[in-house]
Amino acid sequence: MGITFYKRLFLLPGLLLLIAVIIFPLLFSIRVSMSSWNVSRSGLDFVGGSNWARMFSDADFWSSMLRLLNFAVLTTFVQYVLGFMLALYIWQGVKGGRFFRLVWLVPLMTTPSIMAIVWRSIFREDIGAANGILKMLGLSTIGWSTEVVPAIFTIYVAEIWQWTPFMFLFLLAGLLILPKEPLLAAEIDGASPSRIFWKITFPLMAPISIGAILIRLIESSKIFDSIFVLTSAGPGSATETPTYFLWKRSLAEFQIAYGATLALTYLIVMIILLTIIAKVLTYLARPRGW
Amino acid sequence: MSKTLKYVFLSFWTLFVFVPLSWALTTSFKTPDAVNQGATFIPWVQFEPTVAGWQDILGISGYANLIPNMVNSAIVTFFASLISVSLGGFAAYGLSRFRYGWKYYGNSDIIFFFIAQRILPPVVLAIPFFLLLKGLNLLDTHLGLILVLTSGLMPIVVWLMVDFFNQIPREIDEMAMLEGCNPFQAFRRTILPLSKPGIAISAIFCVIFGWNDLFFSLVLTFTNVKTLPAAVVALNGTVTPFWTLSASAIFSILPLIGFVFIVERYLAKGGFSGAVR
Numbered sequence: 001m002g003i004t005f006y007k008r009l010f011l012l013p014g015l016l017l018l019i020a021v022i023i024f025p026l027l028f029s030i031r032v033s034m035s036s037w038n039v040s041r042s043g044l045d046f047v048g049g050s051n052w053a054r055m056f057s058d059a060d061f062w063s064s065m066l067r068l069l070n071f072a073v074l075t076t077f078v079q080y081v082l083g084f085m086l087a088l089y090i091w092q093g094v095k096g097g098r099f100f101r102l103v104w105l106v107p108l109m110t111t112p113s114i115m116a117i118v119w120r121s122i123f124r125e126d127i128g129a130a131n132g133i134l135k136m137l138g139l140s141t142i143g144w145s146t147e148v149v150p151a152i153f154t155i156y157v158a159e160i161w162q163w164t165p166f167m168f169l170f171l172l173a174g175l176l177i178l179p180k181e182p183l184l185a186a187e188i189d190g191a192s193p194s195r196i197f198w199k200i201t202f203p204l205m206a207p208i209s210i211g212a213i214l215i216r217l218i219e220s221s222k223i224f225d226s227i228f229v230l231t232s233a234g235p236g237s238a239t240e241t242p243t244y245f246l247w248k249r250s251l252a253e254f255q256i257a258y259g260a261t262l263a264l265t266y267l268i269v270m271i272i273l274l275t276i277i278a279k280v281l282t283y284l285a286r287p288r289g290w
Numbered sequence: 291m292s293k294t295l296k297y298v299f300l301s302f303w304t305l306f307v308f309v310p311l312s313w314a315l316t317t318s319f320k321t322p323d324a325v326n327q328g329a330t331f332i333p334w335v336q337f338e339p340t341v342a343g344w345q346d347i348l349g350i351s352g353y354a355n356l357i358p359n360m361v362n363s364a365i366v367t368f369f370a371s372l373i374s375v376s377l378g379g380f381a382a383y384g385l386s387r388f389r390y391g392w393k394y395y396g397n398s399d400i401i402f403f404f405i406a407q408r409i410l411p412p413v414v415l416a417i418p419f420f421l422l423l424k425g426l427n428l429l430d431t432h433l434g435l436i437l438v439l440t441s442g443l444m445p446i447v448v449w450l451m452v453d454f455f456n457q458i459p460r461e462i463d464e465m466a467m468l469e470g471c472n473p474f475q476a477f478r479r480t481i482l483p484l485s486k487p488g489i490a491i492s493a494i495f496c497v498i499f500g501w502n503d504l505f506f507s508l509v510l511t512f513t514n515v516k517t518l519p520a521a522v523v524a525l526n527g528t529v530t531p532f533w534t535l536s537a538s539a540i541f542s543i544l545p546l547i548g549f550v551f552i553v554e555r556y557l558a559k560g561g562f563s564g565a566v567r
Binding site (some may be wrong): 002003006007008009011013014015017018022023024025026028029063082085086089094100101102103104106107108109110111112113114115117118119120121122123126127128129131132133135161218219221222225227229243245246250251256259260263265266270271274 | 297298300303304306307309310311313314317325326327328329330331363373377378379381383384385387388390400403404407408409410411412413414415416417418419422423435437438440441445446448472473474477487498502503504505518519522523526532535536538539542543546547549550551555566
């Protein structure tokens with residue numbers, strides 16, 4: 001049997017399974033987005049681009065997009081900084097490094113939707129731990145679920161708790177495969193630790209950092225579970241992200257056609273934004289003279 | 291000075307990691323009174339522990355029984371991960387060693403197609419998947435949920451493994467083929483043993499993301515195949531008290547926390563290096 005047979009044998013089973021599972025939802029969504037399928041009438045009629053026109057002028061959808069941008073960029077940035085610091089400490093060696101490493105990986109293993117239930121019980125106004133601690137310290141309690149900023153804060157905290165270990169793991173793996181020579185040479189030359197970090201370690205870590213940041217941007221943009229459980233997008237719509245907005249339109253209100261339009265829009269916007277972000281980050285991290 | 295600062299930071303972060311888990315653990319052993327009188331933290335000192343919450347979720351008190359849900363989660367996660375790692379691994383090896391193409395599209399476009407699946411949030415796919423599985427008579431079955439989860443997990447494997455295989459010198463499998471192996475035998479005899487760390491990492495991430503899935507189980511299963519997260523979130527939606535909810539939360543994350551102790555050495559060592567290059 002020729003090489004072509006084996007070539008196909010390796011790729012095709014996986015690729016075809018993926019295409020088989022994904023092609024129907026995709027084509028279906030495109031077709032449905034041009035119909036008027038909703039709770040009162042189901043089926044595939046043709047109404048052209050009216051759903052698309054509605055999407056463009058749907059201020060709630062676009063403000064949920066802005067909210068997501070804020071959320072994804074901010075939590076990813078915090079995770080990156082914290083994850084990098086933790087990874088550097090383990091890499092340089094600390095007492096009990098193995099213990100710390102093990103403990104720090106635990107949040108990664110917990111289920112976001114389940115942890116959201118735990119966070120909800122922590123941020124309960126009357127009997128939760130957060131207000132309990134504030135009371136113990138003699139401070140005034142906070143309306144975690146009724147005030148806008150605290151509600152947003154709870155979502156951010158849950159996200160950072162859950163996913164900083166991912167950044168940590170990724171960046172630690174990156175640090176472990178760094179070439180030793182430039183670092184040793186700089187040390188022999190007597191460069192200060194902070195200078196070594198900014199001039200050598202950080203630039204060498206740039207490609208890995210970009211990969212890790214992009215993955216977290218992709219994954220955190222899909223946030224649904226913790227908002228669904230923790231705040232139900234409230235108070236008002238202060239914590240409503242596009243995925244929650246989509247869920248409400250398509251599965252709670254059963255506006256199937258409009259939901260499909262929003263879904264495709266989300267997909268297109270994400271692909272464009274991520275491509276731009278990837279290009280910008282790669283440009284910023286391009287090798288420069290020292 | 292900076293050394294003190296370092297340990298302060300490390301301790302602070304470690305404490306932050308512990309807080310939600312220890313809160314859930316202590317709450318799961320509280321009595322209704324101990325929960326409702328306000329936040330308490332230390333068992334035996336501030337409250338008298340009881341196992342009532344645990345009896346509620348293990349079918350002893352007749353309130354709820356999460357054990358079948360745990361079995362469902364285990365079955366679905368195991369098979370979805372197994373299919374994803376094997377098919378994804380094969381595809382990644384192919385993409386690393388051969389050139390595929392159709393008109394202007396090449397290997398990097400195929401890899402992008404795999405990874406692009408991760409951009410899609412589950413909610414986008416919920417209704418089409420519902421109709422698809424309904425048409426195939428696979429709603430509320432293990433197989434249906436496994437297929438759907440595989441589409442989300444395989445991209446992770448392809449993304450991790452392509453770079454991993456790229457790091458293994460081509461000469462190794464070329465040598466095997468010169469000695470008379472066909473490409474498949476060359477893969478199985480020489481590459482597979484070398485890629486154990488990469489396979490371990492991929493499997494770990496498949497298990498994490500598979501176990502964590504809430505949405506597909508919420509929408510595509512009803513009674514027979516409800517997984518643990520969906521069952522616990524359903525409890526959360528009813529009037530289930532906090533001590534029972536906390537017990538169910540700890541119960542659902544325990545298997546994977548146990549898992550971290552087994553796989554930690556794979557996660558922290560070179561196996562990951564392929565992914566980050």
